[in-house]
Amino acid sequence: MIVYDTQLRSRLLLGTSRYPSPAVLTEAVKASGTEVVTVSLRRESSSERSGQGFFSIIRSLGVRVLPNTAGCHSVKEAVTTAHMAREMFGTAWIKLEVIGDRTTLQPDVFGLVEAAKILCDDGFQVFPYTTEDLVVADKLLDAGCRVLMPWGAPIGSGQGLNNVPGLRAMRARFADVPLIVDAGLGVPSHAARALELGMDGVLINTAVARAGDPVTMARAFADAVKAGHSAFVAQPMLPSDVAIPSTPEIGLAHLV
Amino acid sequence: MKITLNGVEHEITASSLIEALLELGYCTGPIATAVNGEFIPKTQRLGIVLSEGDRIEVVAPMQGG
Numbered sequence A: 001m002i003v004y005d006t007q008l009r010s011r012l013l014l015g016t017s018r019y020p021s022p023a024v025l026t027e028a029v030k031a032s033g034t035e036v037v038t039v040s041l042r043r044e045s046s047s048e049r050s051g052q053g054f055f056s057i058i059r060s061l062g063v064r065v066l067p068n069t070a071g072c073h074s075v076k077e078a079v080t081t082a083h084m085a086r087e088m089f090g091t092a093w094i095k096l097e098v099i100g101d102r103t104t105l106q107p108d109v110f111g112l113v114e115a116a117k118i119l120c121d122d123g124f125q126v127f128p129y130t131t132e133d134l135v136v137a138d139k140l141l142d143a144g145c146r147v148l149m150p151w152g153a154p155i156g157s158g159q160g161l162n163n164v165p166g167l168r169a170m171r172a173r174f175a176d177v178p179l180i181v182d183a184g185l186g187v188p189s190h191a192a193r194a195l196e197l198g199m200d201g202v203l204i205n206t207a208v209a210r211a212g213d214p215v216t217m218a219r220a221f222a223d224a225v226k227a228g229h230s231a232f233v234a235q236p237m238l239p240s241d242v243a244i245p246s247t248p249e250i251g252l253a254h255l256v
Numbered sequence B: 001m002k003i004t005l006n007g008v009e010h011e012i013t014a015s016s017l018i019e020a021l022l023e024l025g026y027c028t029g030p031i032a033t034a035v036n037g038e039f040i041p042k043t044q045r046l047g048i049v050l051s052e053g054d055r056i057e058v059v060a061p062m063q064g065g
Helices: A022-032 A052-063 A075-089 A109-121 A135-144 A164-173 A188-196 A216-235 B017-023
Strands: A012-015 A036-043 A062-067 A093-096 A124-128 A179-180 A202-205 B002-005 B010-011 B032-035 B038-040 B055-063
Touching: A012 A022, A012 A062, A012 A216, A022 A052, A022 A216, A036 A052, A036 A093, A052 B055, A062 A075, A062 A093, A062 A179, A075 A093, A075 A109, A075 B032, A075 B038, A093 A109, A109 A135, A124 A135, A135 A164, A188 A202, A188 A216, A202 A216, B017 B032, B017 B055
Parallel strands: A012 A036, A012 A202, A036 A062, A093 A124, A179 A202, B002 B055
Antiparallel strands: A036 B055, B002 B010, B032 B038, B032 B055
């Protein structure tokens, strides 16, 4: 998968939040084989300095960092956060989230397009967290985005792919744009399904971090992503409404 | 003068952003800053003169999805 001229061997991106411990996070990242982890920026206490310790862990992993603007509800918050992230992490990559609904964490696609335009014009390489809406996707591409991150289901819900026809339509419309399903996947079969549909990758966080054994689950997602992509490349058969015998009927013995 | 840093009010003697950060314990480590909602690059912290009631945000890397 190539995103913003960067070749990634793994199609699995991994979030770094909600793990039982930093040690488990580290092992899960290694087991997943991912080359990209997402991180955020949060207020730093001068007495605790927890950010410093986390930053050391991330740097020790030797993977690329994709900072997010999670929790931002306005264009201004998201743009300012993106600028802070660019300085902090030394990358032009930004996973742009402009949240529009506190219950579903659905993106505010109007604010998203506006923020994407500002950031792309300023040299950022934007990974927009969006819906499967084709019109919004078009506008994000017009704004300068070269990757799209449609949701599978609400963030952290583990529901899987709630709109398969919508994702399929996105794939068909934007054949040359990397599509990475971000949010809502719960189990490896969801990831495999996304890749079978021709999605280029998936971003997983809660499904790994909150599993009983996050390290084994990270490995399971890595396997699922590989299997799903291989299946897509192999061109799956088309489903049929009726049974089609797999054993030839010609030559069947007449035994009545 | 009174300023707010990460939502907490402080009385400081510093006049620039960089002095305020040092006064309030941010001597080392990775941080990024904003004043009144505007990003302030590291290189500009020295030149930013604070005013009464300014809202400073100091952030650092954190877990994220």
